[in-house]
Amino acid sequence: MNVFIVSIGDELLLGQTINTNASWIGTEIARIGGEVVEGLTIKDSKEAILNSLDFSLSRADVVLITGGLGPTKDDITKYTLCEYFNTELEIHQPTLDHITDFFTKRGREMLEVNTQQAALPKACNILFNENGTAPGMWFEKDGKIVVSLPGVPYEMKGIMIDEVFPRLVDRFKPEALYYRTIHTQGIGESFLAEKISDIEDALRQDEIGLAYLPSPGLVRLRLSGKRNETNRKLIANYLDQIEDRIKKHVFGFDGAFLPGVVSELLIEKGYTISTVESCTAGAIAKSLTSISGSSQYFTGSFLTYSNALKKEFADVSENILTLHGAVSREVVEAMAQGGLKKIKTDFCISTSGVAGPNGGTDEKPVGTVWIAIASKKRVFSKRFQFGTDRSRNIEMTVNAALNLLRCEILNLNT
Amino acid sequence: MNVFIVSIGDELLLGQTINTNASWIGTEIARIGGEVVEGLTIKDSKEAILNSLDFSLSRADVVLITGGLGPTKDDITKYTLCEYFNTELEIHQPTLDHITDFFTKRGREMLEVNTQQAALPKACNILFNENGTAPGMWFEKDGKIVVSLPGVPYEMKGIMIDEVFPRLVDRFKPEALYYRTIHTQGIGESFLAEKISDIEDALRQDEIGLAYLPSPGLVRLRLSGKRNETNRKLIANYLDQIEDRIKKHVFGFDGAFLPGVVSELLIEKGYTISTVESCTAGAIAKSLTSISGSSQYFTGSFLTYSNALKKEFADVSENILTLHGAVSREVVEAMAQGGLKKIKTDFCISTSGVAGPNGGTDEKPVGTVWIAIASKKRVFSKRFQFGTDRSRNIEMTVNAALNLLRCEILNLNT
Numbered sequence: 099m100n101v102f103i104v105s106i107g108d109e110l111l112l113g114q115t116i117n118t119n120a121s122w123i124g125t126e127i128a129r130i131g132g133e134v135v136e137g138l139t140i141k142d143s144k145e146a147i148l149n150s151l152d153f154s155l156s157r158a159d160v161v162l163i164t165g166g167l168g169p170t171k172d173d174i175t176k177y178t179l180c181e182y183f184n185t186e187l188e189i190h191q192p193t194l195d196h197i198t199d200f201f202t203k204r205g206r207e208m209l210e211v212n213t214q215q216a217a218l219p220k221a222c223n224i225l226f227n228e229n230g231t232a233p234g235m236w237f238e239k240d241g242k243i244v245v246s247l248p249g250v251p252y253e254m255k256g257i258m259i260d261e262v263f264p265r266l267v268d269r270f271k272p273e274a275l276y277y278r279t280i281h282t283q284g285i286g287e288s289f290l291a292e293k294i295s296d297i298e299d300a301l302r303q304d305e306i307g308l309a310y311l312p313s314p315g316l317v318r319l320r321l322s323g324k325r326n327e328t329n330r331k332l333i334a335n336y337l338d339q340i341e342d343r344i345k346k347h348v349f350g351f352d353g354a355f356l357p358g359v360v361s362e363l364l365i366e367k368g369y370t371i372s373t374v375e376s377c378t379a380g381a382i383a384k385s386l387t388s389i390s391g392s393s394q395y396f397t398g399s400f401l402t403y404s405n406a407l408k409k410e411f412a413d414v415s416e417n418i419l420t421l422h423g424a425v426s427r428e429v430v431e432a433m434a435q436g437g438l439k440k441i442k443t444d445f446c447i448s449t450s451g452v453a454g455p456n457g458g459t460d461e462k463p464v465g466t467v468w469i470a471i472a473s474k475k476r477v478f479s480k481r482f483q484f485g486t487d488r489s490r491n492i493e494m495t496v497n498a499a500l501n502l503l504r505c506e507i508l509n510l511n512t
Numbered sequence: 513m514n515v516f517i518v519s520i521g522d523e524l525l526l527g528q529t530i531n532t533n534a535s536w537i538g539t540e541i542a543r544i545g546g547e548v549v550e551g552l553t554i555k556d557s558k559e560a561i562l563n564s565l566d567f568s569l570s571r572a573d574v575v576l577i578t579g580g581l582g583p584t585k586d587d588i589t590k591y592t593l594c595e596y597f598n599t600e601l602e603i604h605q606p607t608l609d610h611i612t613d614f615f616t617k618r619g620r621e622m623l624e625v626n627t628q629q630a631a632l633p634k635a636c637n638i639l640f641n642e643n644g645t646a647p648g649m650w651f652e653k654d655g656k657i658v659v660s661l662p663g664v665p666y667e668m669k670g671i672m673i674d675e676v677f678p679r680l681v682d683r684f685k686p687e688a689l690y691y692r693t694i695h696t697q698g699i700g701e702s703f704l705a706e707k708i709s710d711i712e713d714a715l716r717q718d719e720i721g722l723a724y725l726p727s728p729g730l731v732r733l734r735l736s737g738k739r740n741e742t743n744r745k746l747i748a749n750y751l752d753q754i755e756d757r758i759k760k761h762v763f764g765f766d767g768a769f770l771p772g773v774v775s776e777l778l779i780e781k782g783y784t785i786s787t788v789e790s791c792t793a794g795a796i797a798k799s800l801t802s803i804s805g806s807s808q809y810f811t812g813s814f815l816t817y818s819n820a821l822k823k824e825f826a827d828v829s830e831n832i833l834t835l836h837g838a839v840s841r842e843v844v845e846a847m848a849q850g851g852l853k854k855i856k857t858d859f860c861i862s863t864s865g866v867a868g869p870n871g872g873t874d875e876k877p878v879g880t881v882w883i884a885i886a887s888k889k890r891v892f893s894k895r896f897q898f899g900t901d902r903s904r905n906i907e908m909t910v911n912a913a914l915n916l917l918r919c920e921i922l923n924l925n926t
Contacts, residue, residue, distance in 0.1 A: 108723055109723060109725050109734075110534075110535070110538070110551075111538050111547075111548040111549070111550070111551060112538050112539065112542050112548070113534070113535035113536060113537070113538030113539030113540075113542070113548075114535075114538075114539070114725060114732075114734070115535070115725065116530060116531070116532060116535045117530070117531055117534070117535070118530055120527070120531070120553070121524070121527035121528075121529070121530045121531070122527060123527070124524070124525050124526050124527030124528075125526065125527035125528075126527075128526055128527070133525075134525045134526070134527075135525070135555065135560075136525070136552065136553060136554050136555070136560065137524075137525065137552070137553035138550065138551070138552050138553075139534070139550060139551035139552075139553075140550050141549065141550070146549075146550065149571075153567060157563075168701060168724065168726075169701065169702040169705070170701060170702065170705045170724050203877070203897075204879075204897050204898075204899070205897050206700070206703070207703070209702055209703065209706050211702050211705065211706065212702055229899070229900075229901065250726070252901060252904065309528065311528060373815075375794070378798075379794070379797045379798055379800075379801035379806075379810070379813075380789070380793070380794020380795065380796075380797035380798040380801075380813060380815065381794065381798045382794075383793045383794035383815050384792075384793055384794040384795045384798055384906075386793075387793035387794075387817065387867075388902070388903060390867075390868065390869050390870050390871075390902055391870065392793075392817075393817055393818070396793070396817050397817055397818050397820075397821060398814065398815045398816050398817045398818060398821040398825070399793075399794060399813070399814070399815035400812065400813070400814060400815075401787075401794065401797050401812045401813035401814075401815065402812050403801070403806075403807055403810050403811055403812045404807070404811050404812060406811075407811060407812040407855065411812070411825075441821065453804075454804065455804050456804050456805065457804075488802070488804055489802060492798075
């Protein structure tokens with residue numbers, strides 16, 4: 099199952115938008131056992147689209163096209179596909195109904211250009227777009243497949259997951275690669291590689307692949323091999339070995355998502371949580387509430403950016419603030435204890451630090467962050483030294499705080 | 513000056529690395545007046561490289577290849593280029609000296625594979641790589657140019673800036689493209705297109721290009737034309753016309769970033785801001801503090817997820833909550849007034865809504881969000897109806913709230 103991706107959009111060639119659609123598709127096609135063999139980015143022009151179809155069909159079995167399906171005048175993909183597949187447009191009633199419904203529900207006026215989005219090529223299967231007004235289109239020619247999808251990432255992903263991947267799997271029955279992922283927090287890629295180097299040697303001897311996929315504060319390890327029972331057992335065994343080696347850092351497997359893991363743990367134990375945030379200014383609360391149903395465990399927060407609010411709302415004493423400064427163990431622990439008491443939750447996370455890029459001192463350089471966790475049992479805090487990039491520092495702090503909370507609930511912190 | 517980018521790398525096709533090189537090159541080529549007409553991503557394979565050369569040379573005057581020049585076995589670009597251009601490798605002494613020096617300075621041992629990096633095709637010009645060991649290669653064939661560069665971003669960028677762009681400008685003397693961007697919030701792509709359709713017709717007659725670039729809650733409009741004085745004036749005039757037509761929605765031009773625009777406005781006027789957030793749970797505070805120096809205007813927030821906290825911290829009365837429910841004009845206005853009084857700022861933004869995907873009712877379906885803004889002058893609120901995707905709803909709410917605040921400060925809300 100060889101796939102060729104055609105990405106349409108002047109904004110991609112001009113560098114105004116980064117092509118994250120192509121990388122998402124690459125990952126997902128690999129997951130279902132196919133392979134993206136090439137990707138071509140082209141302009142919103144008829145000549146470029148026609149030429150890309152000839153080229154891509156000479157290189158792969160399946161061509162996935164994204165972009166150029168919007169309602170505006172610069173979007174010409176649909177008309178060009180009609181020409182290439184020698185067909186014409188006609189109004190597709192289920193799509194028109196969906197578009198009408200889409201606008202009605204949002205209380206927005208429906209325009210003629212939106213009606214025109216329901217005019218679709220006769221010679222294709224229509225792929226329902228739950229999240230938007232431009233459906234996908236599935237064409238076949240000489241045993242090859244051409245699928246055209248909107249470029250808006252969440253619309254494209256929705257149609258891929260619901261409509262395209264199931265049909266491709268059904269058609270090609272690809273021999274899937276078997277792989278599993280282990281998710282870690284708070285351990286750098288090279289340090290991790292060193293820590294598990296003997297395990298890595300062993301799994302490579304067993305022809306199991308290992309890839310490190312880092313993001314700020316997190317590293318995913320992906321183990322892969324041919325899909326068979328031996329490899330399934332081997333990989334499960336290697337995952338156990340890795341987890342045992344670095345237990346505090348491993349927060350989950352496969353599709354695990356740190357806020358999701360923490361949320362499940364809180365719901366399972368029946369605990370409530372609040373935050374008192376300074377340098378992260380809501381980023382931890384935002385993360386804890388990124389999951390539907392978060393009101394089961396999340397109660398609320400004080401974002402105490404100013405020292406006045408740290409005193410007034412989180413009951414941090416003037417004395418501690420003057421003596422130690424806002425970025426200190428004493429203040430961050432007082433903040434967590436103040437939040438626990440006033441918001442009345444089982445746990446309270448607090449942060450205070452220098453997010454940067456300015457505001458550092460010799461003693462507390464940019465990237466210095468204190469995180470505390472208070473519960474009825476105890477208050478516990480830890481100092482971190484991150485880098486100089488503001489948004490990265492905030493992201494690293496959120497990940498560190500969520501994993502500290504996970505370890506605190508599971509009694510893994512010392 | 514038409515440019516075709518070939519990006520070599522299995523990791524790009526597998527989605528493990530996002531192709532930021534291509535977007536950087538796109539931006540820089542536009543800046544010097546060229547145009548990236550297409551981009552192709554291929555595997556580290558001889559067949560794919562040879563095929564991409566035929567295809568790309570049929571599509572453009574200049575082919576820029578990145579990747580596949582490392583010292584390891586899977587990097588085969590150099591050998592394939594020798595075959596394509598019918599030449600052979602020989603040691604290039606200045607490159608060998610540079611590599612030797614590179615290793616000596618870093619106190620690292622030089623291996624045979626590194627020496628081999630100085631073996632370069634006879635039939636090309638060598639482009640010096642200050643930041644690494646693999647130099648760039650500049651080939652010419654039938655009046656067309658093929659340049660091969662390393663894939664490591666900072667090495668690629670260094671060679672581009674020092675060697676490639678000056679040679680291209682010298683050779684093609686390109687007439688640069690001139691373009692400007694206008695940023696809007698709160699007006700859908702199709703509604704916007706309809707609102708300015710007469711302006712769009714006029715600018716297309718003047719051969720000015722117009723592109724719509726949407727993201728959740730925001731649409732950027734890019735106007736472009738050949739770089740000359742006439743177009744500079746024409747585009748400025750069209751931007752004025754568009755701004756006049758949809759004043760409330762336009763928050764900036766060119767590199768504008770909504771939280772940055774709001775932060776500059778707050779600093780300029782000397783205003784302070786707080787938030788009382790329910791459904792956004794810190795997302796507005798996070799956005800307001802994404803800029804360094806945000807403590808000049810941001811004081812703090814209450815995140816009142818539970819009704820108990822809405823009452824206790826934001827002074828919302830039990831009576832109002834029971835009568836109207838948490839997602840209502842009355843509650844969201846009371847929250848903003850409570851925050852203004854207790855956090856003592858010039859403005860306070862509040863939110864209450866159903867972020868979804870669950871929790872909606874017939875009267876208040878998923879995506880219903882109320883936003884209020886309180887100041888000494890007045891309290892003002894607005895109801896929004898977004899979609900069913902939780903994170904998108906939160907992002908749309910943040911953008912709507914920031915633009916409402918901007919309009920409130922500038923007296924554009926009615």
